[in-house]
Amino acid sequence: MNAAAHAAVSGMSDRRPWWHRPAYVPLLATLALFIAMAGAGGVLYHGFLTPQVFLNLLIDNAFLCIVAVGMTFVILAGGIDLSVGAVVAFSTVLAADLVQRHGWHPVAAIALVLAMGAAFGAAMGLLIQRFRLQPFVVTLAGMFLARGAATLISVDSIDVDHPLLAAIANLRIPVGGGNMLSVGALMALAVVAAGAWLAGATPFGRTVYAIGGSESSARMMGLPVDATVVRVYALSGFCAALAGVVYMLYMLSGYSQHALGLELDAIAAVVIGGTLLAGGSGYVLGTLLGVLVLGLIQTLVVFDGELSSWWTRIVIGALLLAFCLLQRVFRKKGVSP
Amino acid sequence: MAETDRIMTGAPADASYGRRLLRMGLAHPLLWPLLTLILLLAGNSLFNPGFLALQWRDGHLYGNLVDIAHRAAPLALVSLGMTLVVALRGVDISVGAVLAIAATVAAWTIGYVRQDGLLPLALAVTAALATGALCGLWNGWLVVGAGMQPIVATLILMVAGRGIAQSISGGQILTLYYAPYSFLGNGFVLGVPFSLFVVAAVFTLLQLVLGRTALGLFVRAIGHNPQAAHVAGVRARVIVLGAYVFCGIAAAMAGLLVSSNVNSADANNAGLLLELDAILAVTLGGTLLGGGRFSLAGSLLGALIIQALTTTIYAIGVPPQVNLAVKAVLVFAVMLLQSPVCRAQVRALLRAGVERRS
Numbered sequence: 235m236n237a238a239a240h241a242a243v244s245g246m247s248d249r250r251p252w253w254h255r256p257a258y259v260p261l262l263a264t265l266a267l268f269i270a271m272a273g274a275g276g277v278l279y280h281g282f283l284t285p286q287v288f289l290n291l292l293i294d295n296a297f298l299c300i301v302a303v304g305m306t307f308v309i310l311a312g313g314i315d316l317s318v319g320a321v322v323a324f325s326t327v328l329a330a331d332l333v334q335r336h337g338w339h340p341v342a343a344i345a346l347v348l349a350m351g352a353a354f355g356a357a358m359g360l361l362i363q364r365f366r367l368q369p370f371v372v373t374l375a376g377m378f379l380a381r382g383a384a385t386l387i388s389v390d391s392i393d394v395d396h397p398l399l400a401a402i403a404n405l406r407i408p409v410g411g412g413n414m415l416s417v418g419a420l421m422a423l424a425v426v427a428a429g430a431w432l433a434g435a436t437p438f439g440r441t442v443y444a445i446g447g448s449e450s451s452a453r454m455m456g457l458p459v460d461a462t463v464v465r466v467y468a469l470s471g472f473c474a475a476l477a478g479v480v481y482m483l484y485m486l487s488g489y490s491q492h493a494l495g496l497e498l499d500a501i502a503a504v505v506i507g508g509t510l511l512a513g514g515s516g517y518v519l520g521t522l523l524g525v526l527v528l529g530l531i532q533t534l535v536v537f538d539g540e541l542s543s544w545w546t547r548i549v550i551g552a553l554l555l556a557f558c559l560l561q562r563v564f565r566k567k568g569v570s571p
Numbered sequence: 572m573a574e575t576d577r578i579m580t581g582a583p584a585d586a587s588y589g590r591r592l593l594r595m596g597l598a599h600p601l602l603w604p605l606l607t608l609i610l611l612l613a614g615n616s617l618f619n620p621g622f623l624a625l626q627w628r629d630g631h632l633y634g635n636l637v638d639i640a641h642r643a644a645p646l647a648l649v650s651l652g653m654t655l656v657v658a659l660r661g662v663d664i665s666v667g668a669v670l671a672i673a674a675t676v677a678a679w680t681i682g683y684v685r686q687d688g689l690l691p692l693a694l695a696v697t698a699a700l701a702t703g704a705l706c707g708l709w710n711g712w713l714v715v716g717a718g719m720q721p722i723v724a725t726l727i728l729m730v731a732g733r734g735i736a737q738s739i740s741g742g743q744i745l746t747l748y749y750a751p752y753s754f755l756g757n758g759f760v761l762g763v764p765f766s767l768f769v770v771a772a773v774f775t776l777l778q779l780v781l782g783r784t785a786l787g788l789f790v791r792a793i794g795h796n797p798q799a800a801h802v803a804g805v806r807a808r809v810i811v812l813g814a815y816v817f818c819g820i821a822a823a824m825a826g827l828l829v830s831s832n833v834n835s836a837d838a839n840n841a842g843l844l845l846e847l848d849a850i851l852a853v854t855l856g857g858t859l860l861g862g863g864r865f866s867l868a869g870s871l872l873g874a875l876i877i878q879a880l881t882t883t884i885y886a887i888g889v890p891p892q893v894n895l896a897v898k899a900v901l902v903f904a905v906m907l908l909q910s911p912v913c914r915a916q917v918r919a920l921l922r923a924g925v926e927r928r929s
Binding site (some may be wrong): 367383552555 | 662717718719726728730732733737738850860861893897899902906
């Protein structure tokens with residue numbers, strides 16, 4: 235078991251000061267990066283350092299944030315879920331189709347979509363856990379299946395104009411000083427809070443960390459490994475479906491080609507947020523920071539106006555590289571428990 | 572391999588020679604992919620009686636079979652590279668991005684040189700292959716040198732790759748008006764598409780290198796058990812690095828074929844989702860995703876199956892989107908067939924059924 239997971243399971247008996255703990259260092263690095271980027275933006279561009287710019291980060295990336303929280307659990311448990319982008323697309327299409335073309339009440343449609351997301355995730359988890367298949371291949375096939383199913387429901391984009399959904403989509407909640415948040419952004423914050431609680435304060439969360447640290451050790455400790463693995467993928471599927479609902483509200487449409495490549499952004503956010511890709515170490519709050527960093531890169535590119543959009547991809551790739559290398563360094567230094 | 576050995580030695584002594592041969596055939600790793608391909612083609616010819624017909628027109632060979640093989644060529648090349656990487660317990664999910672980079676580099680080179688004759692072609696091919704090798708070297712270094720998990724290491728180039736390709740092309744689709752380059756993806760040699768010769772050459776080369784030298788043994792040894800291979804003195808680091816470099820070069824070759832086929836290089840969409848198709852082809856061909864057991868011929872068959880499937884879906888007029896769902900079902904089926912746990916359960920079920928009957 236690596237040091238971080240050890241500390242997480244045995245109740246933080248680490249004697250090092252908290253800023254030296256391997257699990258915190260990437261988190262602090264991300265925070266420093268975020269502050270530095272925001273500062274640079276403030277110096278370079280007029281009107282950058284206003285609260286609404288930062289609230290917009292949450293509004294524009296709410297779906298990414300929700301997906302990334304689910305992904306955090308999967309990666310903490312030592313797995314990976316490549317199907318999330320496709321599940322988001324499937325959820326937007328299914329919900330839009332049910333509401334617009336079949337006259338379902340939005341609440342019923344959303345409930346069904348969330349249940350299907352969780353069930354889809356659980357099915358993949360079951361395949362991974364029961365048949366010892368590689369998570370990466372199973373979820374890859376899941377990605378094909380979800381996108382294929384979405385196109386089977388509707389090839390074209392479905393516009394959403396149900397009065398209730400439109401009202402929710404356009405609702406802006408004042409947060410003081412004339413600044414606003416959307417319903418999606420509030421949901422994202424709620425999911426982050428729930429995720430942080432789930433990871434940090436429940437037996438389920440502790441089991442997830444233990445599995446990521448070492449599955450065989452977790453098994454020997456008598457932890458419910460099999461059930462937890464299935465639940466982790468179900469959670470990720472549920473988060474993806476919820477993100478799909480938020481995405482549908484954000485775009486007011488359901489389309490099978492929505493959220494292409496979202497899984498890569500979610501993985502990037504989790505890694506930049508300081509979670510170890512090998513599993514066992516990381517924090518949900520770090521993932522929120524990772525999402526904000528990704529959003530900030532995009533905002534900086536938009537504010538600049540001259541930089542081409544492809545720089546976003548290159549910078550995200552470079553950040554991924556930097557954080558992966560950082561993880562290597564700290565894993566090598568901090569392994570001895 | 573172990574499967575075959577067990578069946579060969581465990582065959583009952585009184586079994587006739589013919590039955591033993593049949594059993595060996597049934598256990599042959601290429602049987603299932605070959606059967607799938609034949610069934611697909613047979614199904615097509617039921618639906619469309621002229622499907623398998625080949626014609627000789629204007630000195631070229633025409634027909635659906637040639638078309639499938641020609642269209643499968645880029646995927647086949649990438650799958651060959653992927654086979655090696657997967658056999659060494661790795662995976663390269665950046666092949667689509669590398670394909671886009673190589674295609675863009677080739678198109679940019681031709682646009683930059685602006686000459687008639689064969690010089691731009693030679694430069695473009697060299698530049699593209701060198702770019703592919705460089706990308707592979709980068710991936711390999713991250714895996715071997717920095718010790719990252721392969722999926723993470725290649726994820727970086729997958730994310731950044733299309734951005735790099737776009738920065739070379741300036742965000743535009745580069746269109747080519749240069750006949751010699753167009754030959755790579757559209758030309759015929761001896762009446763057969765040139766792309767098939769490329770695939771055949773790469774396949775033969777790999778088959779010779781892996782079959783006639785100790786390299787194939789080393790690859791299997793590393794894939795089965797890296798520690799044991801290391802203890803036995805196999806230079807695993809160099810071999811793994813080489814596999815990623817080869818995979819990059821293979822992706823670059825595919826990029827040349829793809830971009831010359833449509834006479835343009837699209838940094839955004841060239842080779843999109845190719846990594847998934849390549850992994851699917853490799854799996855269909857009987858290569859174990861856990862490493863160790865691999866089959867180059869199987870991967871070629873896998874690529875042909877995927878292309879035949881796509882052609883079928885277009886031919887019978889089902890919306891092409893179904894393709895994704897069909898592929899997904901195929902992957903699930905193959906994965907379950909490969910899983911030892913699942914096999915054991917099926918075997919136990921069968922045995923229970925037999926006992927109940929007797």
